[in-house]
Amino acid sequence: MSAAPADGQAAVRRSWPRRMLERALARPGRSSVLPLAAVVLGLTLAALGMFRGAPAPLVEVPPGYVALVNQKGVLESDLISQVENATMKRFDEATPEEKRRVLRSMIDEELLVQRALLLDLPETTIEVREAMQQGVEAQVAEPYWSLPPSDAELRAYYDKTRSDYTNDGTMIVHDLVMHVGGFQNANQSTPQALSDAADAVYRLRSGASVDYAKEHYGFVDSNRLPAVEELDFVVKMRLGDKLFEVASALGNGEISDPVVDVDGVHVLVMDIRRPASVADFSSVRDKVYQAYRREQGERATAENVRLLRSQAEIILAPGQEE
Amino acid sequence: MLAVAGGIAYAHEVRHQQWRDRLLSTLPNDVPDDPALVAFARAEAAPLFAQHCAACHGADMRGQPALGAPSLADNVWLYGDGGVYEIERTILYGIRTGNSKSRSVTDMPAFGQRGVLSDADIRNVVQYVLKVSGRRYQVEAANEGRRIYTGNANCGDCHAGDARGDTYYGAPNLTANVWNSGGEPDDLYKAIYFGQHRTMQAWFPTLSLFQIRALAVYLYAVSREPAAAVASRGTP
Numbered sequence: 001m002s003a004a005p006a007d008g009q010a011a012v013r014r015s016w017p018r019r020m021l022e023r024a025l026a027r028p029g030r031s032s033v034l035p036l037a038a039v040v041l042g043l044t045l046a047a048l049g050m051f052r053g054a055p056a057p058l059v060e061v062p063p064g065y066v067a068l069v070n071q072k073g074v075l076e077s078d079l080i081s082q083v084e085n086a087t088m089k090r091f092d093e094a095t096p097e098e099k100r101r102v103l104r105s106m107i108d109e110e111l112l113v114q115r116a117l118l119l120d121l122p123e124t125t126i127e128v129r130e131a132m133q134q135g136v137e138a139q140v141a142e143p144y145w146s147l148p149p150s151d152a153e154l155r156a157y158y159d160k161t162r163s164d165y166t167n168d169g170t171m172i173v174h175d176l177v178m179h180v181g182g183f184q185n186a187n188q189s190t191p192q193a194l195s196d197a198a199d200a201v202y203r204l205r206s207g208a209s210v211d212y213a214k215e216h217y218g219f220v221d222s223n224r225l226p227a228v229e230e231l232d233f234v235v236k237m238r239l240g241d242k243l244f245e246v247a248s249a250l251g252n253g254e255i256s257d258p259v260v261d262v263d264g265v266h267v268l269v270m271d272i273r274r275p276a277s278v279a280d281f282s283s284v285r286d287k288v289y290q291a292y293r294r295e296q297g298e299r300a301t302a303e304n305v306r307l308l309r310s311q312a313e314i315i316l317a318p319g320q321e322e
Numbered sequence: 323m324l325a326v327a328g329g330i331a332y333a334h335e336v337r338h339q340q341w342r343d344r345l346l347s348t349l350p351n352d353v354p355d356d357p358a359l360v361a362f363a364r365a366e367a368a369p370l371f372a373q374h375c376a377a378c379h380g381a382d383m384r385g386q387p388a389l390g391a392p393s394l395a396d397n398v399w400l401y402g403d404g405g406v407y408e409i410e411r412t413i414l415y416g417i418r419t420g421n422s423k424s425r426s427v428t429d430m431p432a433f434g435q436r437g438v439l440s441d442a443d444i445r446n447v448v449q450y451v452l453k454v455s456g457r458r459y460q461v462e463a464a465n466e467g468r469r470i471y472t473g474n475a476n477c478g479d480c481h482a483g484d485a486r487g488d489t490y491y492g493a494p495n496l497t498a499n500v501w502n503s504g505g506e507p508d509d510l511y512k513a514i515y516f517g518q519h520r521t522m523q524a525w526f527p528t529l530s531l532f533q534i535r536a537l538a539v540y541l542y543a544v545s546r547e548p549a550a551a552v553a554s555r556g557t558p
């Protein structure tokens with residue numbers, strides 16, 4: 001009894017989207033239907049976007065995280081890392097109790113960090129500010145350190161900063177003094193002392209000993225310096241600027257001219273003098289290298305700050321300068 | 323038609339999200355046990371690699387010695403055991419990024435530039451490295467190089483006494499004959515003379531956790547392919 005379907009039946013079997021499309025195309029006003037639908041759809045989507053509320057808080061921990069602490073995720077990867085560091089075992093070998101303990105400490109840490117932000121520690125606590133500053137500096141410096149200097153650059157840097165590699169000089173010097181006035185030598189006048197000292201200097205330069213000068217002219221040790229080799233800055237501190245200037249100009253075995261100071265007339269006898277000198281490049285290569293790297297870091301920080309300044313809005317109060 | 327297309331797209335997105343959740347819910351080192359998950363991760367990660375990683379590591383993943391970017395197509399790793407978890411840590415926090423979670427225990431000192439080793443010392447150590455990496459070397463120089471390696475240069479502190487390296491420090495295995503900055507004698511000389519301080523950026527949160535996991539799985543899978551497969555793969 002089956003027969004070929006009539007044309008009408010074939011039409012009935014067409015799918016509904018096709019029928020709708022055909023109907024739309026058959027209508028005289030078809031050119032405006034689709035654009036109108038698109039406009040309505042677009043406006044609906046825009047309205048939905050405008051009036052949609054803030055994203056709902058997460059109530060489940062997203063995959064890849066092990067906890068949410070006030071909506072802040074604790075990474076599973078960090079938990080694995082910390083469990084392995086804390087237990088010195090592979091993560092899958094750690095006991096559930098060990099994992100729990102580490103997770104608890106991570107959550108505690110996160111709570112404290114969140115509290116610190118709430119208390120605005122970066123604004124109020126110097127140590128936190130310094131740590132943040134150092135953290136940023138470390139981040140910007142690392143890429144610079146990946147570019148080692150050439151030998152020529154290192155050498156040029158040494159030449160530029162040569163004074164940083166100066167060895168402090170040393171000396172063993174006798175400081176003899178002929179006191180003038182006061183309880184030590186009340187009757188001695190300065191001109192008389194200078195005259196005696198000049199004579200003593202002549203003798204000393206002719207080969208007389210320090211003891212001879214003490215015995216025959218009344219010189220005594222000033223006791224400002226011990227009779228050992230001292231660094232220049234120590235000598236300067238103890239002798240004072242005036243006498244140090246005289247002493248530092250003396251060579252080995254030289255005797256100074258008489259020098260008038262507050263307590264009398266001094267004569268300096270230089271036993272050993274090792275003047276300050278600049279260390280040669282090869283002996284301080286490592287120091288130069290380290291200093292260069294430090295400067296690279298500082299340069300990176302300076303550039304970073306320059307960039308940040310160029311992007312920042314900084315307004316100074318009237319009368320303030322920087 | 324729009325509704326159908328939208329429905330299909332929505333179903334696809336839901337299905338995709340399920341795969342993403344599955345990838346992240348699985349412990350990193352367990353992912354390779356699930357071939358379907360690995361296949362999904364590879365498909366997701368290949369374009370990410372091309373976009374973010376190929377500039378340094380090369381489109382063929384064979385690295386760029388000029389940049390010191392290692393080949394990722396072999397199963398030789400600077401950091402960690404080469405498992406998904408360790409690869410993921412490196413991608414997450416980078417190498418020498420300045421933050422404390424990055425790989426930055428130490429770096430290769432500039433032995434020549436700092437004046438620790440002389441020119442002759444370095445040349446001898448180079449011969450020793452050629453020896454342990456299974457290449458032609460000068461016997462006497464290599465013997466002297468070994469003395470320096472274990473002596474005042476303390477190379478073994480990081481590269482280990484047997485020169486097999488230490489992935490905790492990121493000190494390469496010198497016996498593997500795999501070189502990040504070139505393995506010719508001149509390259510080795512420069513590495514010892516100037517040291518190495520290579521960096522890699524931290525990709526978290528530039529990339530999502532899912533993208534990083536997918537990349538880690540991808541690199542893990544590629545590193546275990548037979549060499550012939552890697553060679554024929556070309557651009558990922």
